[in-house]
Amino acid sequence: MPSNARTTRLVIVESPSKAKTIAGYLGPDYLVEASVGHIRDLPRNADEVPAKYKGESWARLGVDVDNGFHALYVVSDSRKQQVAKLQKLAKEVDEIFLATDEDREGEAIAWHLVETIKPKVPVKRMVFHEITKPAIQAAVANPRDIDRSLVDAQEARRILDRLYGYEVSPVLWKKVMPKLSAGRVQSVATRIVVERERQRMAFRSAEYWDILAQLSVQGRVEGARSFQATLIALDGDRIATGKDFEPTTGRLKPGSGAVQLDGDGARGLAARLADRPFTVTRVEEKPYRRKPYAPFITSTLQQEGARKLRYSSAQTMRTAQSLYEKGYITYMRTDSVNLSETAIAAARRQIAELYGANNVPPQPRRYTTKAKNAQEAHEAIRPAGDNFRTPGEVAKELSTDEFKLYELIWRRTIASQMTDAVGNSVSVRIRAVSTSNEEADFAASGKTITDPGFLRAYVESSDDETAEAEDAERRLPNLVKDQPLTADELTAAGHHTSPPARYTEASLVKALEELGIGRPSTYSSIMQTIQDRGYVEKRGQAMIPSFLAFAVIGLLEGHYPRLVDYNFTAAMEGQLDDIAAGDHTQLDFLTSFYFGTQVAGADEEIAKAGGLKKMVTENLSAIDARVVNSIPLHVDEEGRQVVVRVGKFGPYLQRKAPVVEGAEEEPAEDRASIPEGMAPDELTPEKVSELFLAGNGDRSLGDDPSTGEPVVVKSGRYGAYVQSGERSSSLFASHSPQTLTLDEALKLLSLPRILGKDAEGNEIVARNGRYGPYIQRLKDSRSLDSEDKLFTVTLDEALALLAQPKVRQRGAAKPPLRELGPDPVTEKPMVIKDGRFGPYVTDGETNATLRRGQTPEEITIEQASEMLAEKRAKGPAPKKKAAAKKAPAKKATAAETPAAAKKTAAAKKTTAAKKTTAAKKAPAKKAAPRKAAASASE
DSSP states (O other): OOOOOOOEEEEEOOOOOHHHHHHHOOOOEEEEEOOOOOOOESSGGGSSSSGGTTTSSEEEETEEETTTEEEOOOOOHHHHHHHHHHHHHHHHHHEEEEOSSSSSHHHHHHHHHHHHHHHOOEEEOOOOOOHHHHHHHHHHSBBBBHHHHHHHHHHHHHHHHHHHHHHHHHHHHTTTTTTTOOOHHHHHHHHHHHHHHHHHOOOOOOOOEEEEEEEEEEEOOSSSOOOEEEEEEETTTEEGGGGGGGGTTTTTOOOOEOOOOOOOHHHHHHHHHOEEEEEEEEEEEEEEOOOOOOOHOOOOHHHHHHHHHOOHHHHHHHHHHHHHHHSSSBBOOOOOOOOOOHHHHHHHHHHHHHHHHGGSSSSSSOOOOOSSSOOOSSSOOBBSSSSSSOOOHGGSSSHHHHHHHHHHHHHHHHHHHHHEEEEEEEEEEEEEOOOOOEEEEEEEEEEEEEEGGGTTTTTOOOSTTOOOOOTTOOOOOOTTOOOOEEOOOOOOOOOOOOOOOOOHHHHHHHHHHTTTOTTHHHHHHHHHHHHTTTSEEEEEEEEEOOOOHHHHHHHHHHHGGGGHHHHHHHHHHHHHHHHHHSSSSSHHHHHHHHOOOOTOOOOOOHHTTTTHHHHHHHHHGOOHHHHHEEEEEETTTTSSSEEEEEEEEEEEEEEEEEOTTTTTTTTOOEEEETTTTOOGGGGOHHHHHHHHHHHHEEEEEEOOTOOOOEEEEEEETEEEEEEETEEEOOOOOOOOOOTTTTHHHHHHTTTTTEEOOOTTOOEEEEEEEETTEEETTTTTTOOOSOHHHHHHOHHHHHHHHHSOOOOSSSSOOOOOOOOOOOOTTTTOOEEEEETTTTEEESSOOEEOOOOTOTTTTTOOHHHHHHHHHHHHOOOSSOOOOOOOOOOOOOOOOOTTHHHHHHHHHHHHHHHHHHHHHHHHSSOOOOOOSSSOOOHHOO
């Protein structure tokens, strides 16, 4: 303990690691201690409510809504020991410095510390945006008072989120399912993901064709000689591309003025253009210039962390927090793109040293943010200090994750102060006249970069995996108008329109930022919350909403639309900013929202509805739980409405025949299970029919005339199959479970087919196996080129085939149907191959069969990566073990009887109880340094 003869100061920060770093910059007269995040918060449950408040009507909220929205704060059990330590230290020092983070959350923690510790000595607030010795010493020398407006804004957010969550969530418990939650930002984020899935479900693919021409310049030329051009017009009419089609119908948009080519038309035109002269009709050259990207803010750091490093939002922020606390970067929760004059000078110096003075622009670059409701309070995220340390200088001091993120931040900061990338772009139009006098116009474009400028340091990635990188060049030959060209090859190319891509964490953060919803400190926790609540599942990088999310969002949209309105939620962020600026009061803001009171800045629709309290109590009876939990899919060919029902034991399919007027009985109702992990957009009409076939039992085709045994179609794990007695056989790819005939089934059941014996008496058999149809003699086999050959191949043909040398061993790689490029997750090359069960995508280690309705031509990199990630998550199939025969177990489905379902649930509950007991014996995990209360409730 320091000597009483000297002035001693207690510095309180948020995390132990930050305390350790700062302690090294201060002298022996300073004690540095951590609060370990928030020391108090609103009570999380009834057990945390003090006894004297338990009888109050507002106790469940933790907020006295009738008396100025007074918040009831309690110190959690996990923080009581630390609070006692801080209280003891506060009595032993002469002065206290509160050095919590410089955002609203940090300001509120500082205020809570004062309110809880109740120190008798002077208290000062010190703030800094980087943990370096000069910054810490400057903060100590220039303290300020706690900014009560910032505290009020944070407290208003915390209370607002508590009222929203605690008043709306019970509605979900009553109408959807117990233990669900709603949140001011989490519900809006979930709605964004659900809306994208609705678009994918409504999407109808369209096919369109064009022609790719490989053209070359005649005579001797320098540089590139050949290039590729694409058909863009025919007889003056533009050729249709993906943007010309309606996403919900797959038809050309009315008035598009485009011509849709089909496969036959494209191939025919290509044939008519073969050997015809091609001529350049227009050449346009323009200068190319690209300005640098702004320095990182929280959202763009998370986006690029996901794109380049494949980090989740939580991983990016966790790593950035570590870099900040160790003094390597500035504060990582910011929406400002500003750089200090010191930082700009440091960047310009380093650019000159590393890249040359010619890459330093004459004037420093300054940026302004375009994000809605940006606070612009801090600097952008950059390397700490007045002289940036290069990645090479810090490599040995950082973990792998820390180094990668530091390098990303360093490169982005340096690039933001470099010169523009410049070059030239050229667009060319080419015409050919077919043998039928059709005028076909082709287009090609090129780009050359003469000075990369900032691209030497940094190239931004895109959410579109197929997008061309900024530094990519496309070189064309030097072309002039009227120049003749030769068509070396003309290829008819087919395309399919693709549904809108699912959100990733990075693109969802970007969407929230653009809408002005949420704050830098909350983006990461929102991504985690919507996954923890079971509303969204990550598959690879894609975020897929659950059917539960559909039900919750459907209820909120139908009965509380204002609460999930994007503009309303963004406007609330603006009102919180006004409170932080001292322009509005916390009391007016909360009163207008909860009671609907008309005050300046109040939302008219909320006020008209009487406020949140009235909305969730008076309108409850109008919500039909059955309607809320029914998600319409489509009407089938027999006029039956097919819906997904969100039940207590999971989602399931339901279909019901239309009501017949005058009928005495209700129409019959069918149910079927939905396989675990199936995404909503995968429930196509074809898939639904297949699931109902499985869910309702077997489809009888009749009896086998030779045995008298029934022949039935069943649905199994690997697709539909036919069975009769002990015999079974998978359906061919050309078969449909709904239309398979008895004759076709009997042919399938005739397999394997014995063809006869060879001269040595060895039996030769035609079989259908994992790798397709084949013939077999002992351990020797040869593939057949079609499944139909299984029924027609003769003994002589089989012997001739077996006499030939093997062209390819079983399992050897066939030529891929399509190469997709590297997997965004594993970076392994992905290809689509043709297999026994149809086309499948593989990265060399994991295989995933294409889903029904998908074709090798239309599958995207995102979809392929998602399918492989799902397959990897399931792990390898369990090995079969020899066991005594048992009576067949009854197959359980999501539509099982209530009694059976309760019995299953009880068994699960017993298992869970055993796990809980075991978990209680394990040592408790140490609490995270900072757990933002606002983030937790949102």
